[in-house]
Amino acid sequence: MGSSVLATFHQPTRDWFESSFAAPTRAQDLAWPAIASGESTLVLAPTGSGKTLAAFLSAI
Numbered sequence: 001m002g003s004s005v006l007a008t009f010h011q012p013t014r015d016w017f018e019s020s021f022a023a024p025t026r027a028q029d030l031a032w033p034a035i036a037s038g039e040s041t042l043v044l045a046p047t048g049s050g051k052t053l054a055a056f057l058s059a060i
Contacts, residue, residue, distance in 0.1 A: 005029050008036040013060055025050035032058070 005024055006014045017024075024032070027045040031054040034041040043051045
């Protein structure tokens, strides 16, 4: 998915993410579509895998 999953975010948010990170993590790739659709979402992944950013980037 990568950059295609970022299309759900506003342009300034995409720009910030792309300038700060090489690519979304697998946890983010899988979580963002579910979060964007309004589904209740549980993200289970190892420490350092981007769960917090996956959960809260949509709120920015």
